[in-house]
Amino acid sequence: MSSAPDARRPGGSLAIRGRLLSFDVDPATGAGPTYVEDGLLVVENGLIAAMGEASALLAGLPAGMEVVDHRPHLVLPGLVDTHLHLPQTQVIASYGAELMEWLQKYTFPEESRYGDPAVCEAAARFLLDELAANGTTTAAVYCTSHPESVAAFMEEADRRSQRMVAGKVMMDRNAPPALLDTATRGYDETRALAQRWHGRGRLELAITPRFAPTSSEAQLEAAGALAADFPDMAIQTHLSENLSEIAFVAELFPWAGDYLAVYERYGLVRRRALFGHCIHLTERERAALGEARASAVFCPTSNLFLGSGLFDRAGVSAAGAHVGIATDIGGGTSYSMLRTGAEGYKVLALRGQKLPAFEAFHMMTAGNAAAMGLENRIGRLAPGFEADIAVFDTGATPAMRRRLSRVETLAEELFLLMTLGDERATVATYADGRRLFERGGALRRPLAARQTEPARLSAGEGRSAQQ
Numbered sequence: 001m002s003s004a005p006d007a008r009r010p011g012g013s014l015a016i017r018g019r020l021l022s023f024d025v026d027p028a029t030g031a032g033p034t035y036v037e038d039g040l041l042v043v044e045n046g047l048i049a050a051m052g053e054a055s056a057l058l059a060g061l062p063a064g065m066e067v068v069d070h071r072p073h074l075v076l077p078g079l080v081d082t083h084l085h086l087p088q089t090q091v092i093a094s095y096g097a098e099l100m101e102w103l104q105k106y107t108f109p110e111e112s113r114y115g116d117p118a119v120c121e122a123a124a125r126f127l128l129d130e131l132a133a134n135g136t137t138t139a140a141v142y143c144t145s146h147p148e149s150v151a152a153f154m155e156e157a158d159r160r161s162q163r164m165v166a167g168k169v170m171m172d173r174n175a176p177p178a179l180l181d182t183a184t185r186g187y188d189e190t191r192a193l194a195q196r197w198h199g200r201g202r203l204e205l206a207i208t209p210r211f212a213p214t215s216s217e218a219q220l221e222a223a224g225a226l227a228a229d230f231p232d233m234a235i236q237t238h239l240s241e242n243l244s245e246i247a248f249v250a251e252l253f254p255w256a257g258d259y260l261a262v263y264e265r266y267g268l269v270r271r272r273a274l275f276g277h278c279i280h281l282t283e284r285e286r287a288a289l290g291e292a293r294a295s296a297v298f299c300p301t302s303n304l305f306l307g308s309g310l311f312d313r314a315g316v317s318a319a320g321a322h323v324g325i326a327t328d329i330g331g332g333t334s335y336s337m338l339r340t341g342a343e344g345y346k347v348l349a350l351r352g353q354k355l356p357a358f359e360a361f362h363m364m365t366a367g368n369a370a371a372m373g374l375e376n377r378i379g380r381l382a383p384g385f386e387a388d389i390a391v392f393d394t395g396a397t398p399a400m401r402r403r404l405s406r407v408e409t410l411a412e413e414l415f416l417l418m419t420l421g422d423e424r425a426t427v428a429t430y431a432d433g434r435r436l437f438e439r440g441g442a443l444r445r446p447l448a449a450r451q452t453e454p455a456r457l458s459a460g461e462g463r464s465a466q467q
Helices: 054-060 099-115 117-133 147-159 183-197 217-229 243-252 259-265 283-292 300-305 313-318 337-350 357-371 398-404 410-420 459-464
Strands: 014-022 034-044 047-053 067-077 079-085 136-142 164-167 203-209 234-239 273-277 295-298 322-325 389-392 426-431 434-438 455-457
Touching: 014 054, 014 357, 014 389, 034 054, 034 067, 047 054, 067 357, 067 426, 079 273, 079 295, 079 322, 079 337, 079 357, 099 117, 099 147, 099 243, 117 136, 117 147, 117 426, 117 434, 136 234, 136 389, 136 426, 147 164, 147 183, 147 203, 164 234, 183 203, 183 217, 203 217, 217 259, 234 259, 243 259, 259 273, 259 283, 283 313, 300 337, 313 322, 322 337, 322 357, 337 357, 337 410, 357 410, 398 410
Parallel strands: 014 067, 079 136, 136 164, 164 203, 203 234, 234 273, 273 295, 295 322
Antiparallel strands: 014 034, 034 047, 067 389, 067 455, 389 426, 426 434
């Protein structure tokens, strides 16, 4: 059974005016997004209470409610990142290695520092600041094998009232001794962290065996026991990222017909299981992921940087698996989901596939929420959903403004934002109805900005404001 240490605390209340955009249905089905040119989003106690035309909603606002006018900017659901690593913020952009060498040379030495709570706390603050500055409000996060790393991340995310999913890495072999736990410790420490954090505020723990090469069969059995103990809990691990990795798995698990079969034996392939990378899947593995309604996570900047391969979105989607997209910090090279989407477009083009702008932004919002099993809570601007919101300026830089002058459709504008945009395009980020980041504020001062301060009006002033 999952525990719930805390009931959800009341969030913020305000109204946000701007160009509202939400991808409530997958555009791959032919459906368009929900778009309101001059819209109002009404937030009460951290939940979206109403979304619609500003002219219809302004008059009914409670007296004194803050109205933040973000026109002419785009107001979207907060972006969702389905795979990244807390301890890798100081190894991002490390030169010249494929996956297995990269782990040994850069990642494992860095992770060894995370037995120090001060290191963990500083990393948690930095990562959450950086995500907010890029419009990302929810992520699936790998901490380290040290319970302190999970506690520090959860404490900071809880302070910001963010919806985050994170886990203690389970790893009992093929890594430096300072990083190894045991099958028993991995189980006990994960269970203790779940009792403390799972369901507290907006937090969830994830069962996190790093990947098959660093877990013994005894530890994978322990991870499976945790999955049985917590049937609704997210699971996160890696799958078929690199050909050398796949060969190593075959050597370690000679009984397994393929890589995914290792996780299947221990009950780790199910809904809410997030498998990072999934580049070199067999037909059987794709079908098995689809049958289980598990999630394959596309990490384009990481896959390009480490030379791992090209993700087959069409093949994985056709099999029925959920497909997410993620930064994979720090093998990935950008904290921005916009940059990640742009690189995803290029990877798929090399595959002979396309990533239209509407589908890309659906992936970054509602699609990634569904991949994480959170589709009824986040990822959309709709009544009853949690008020995680990102505001973007599609003319944030001179190059963007110059291109924008020739844009004729919303799809073209979004493709511009994805292709040329980065953190400079983030105007504001809200989580649980509270402002996490504001352009020109303490976290970041952009190189170019059309609007450094959004207009703030009382509800009465907002009724008479002119566009």
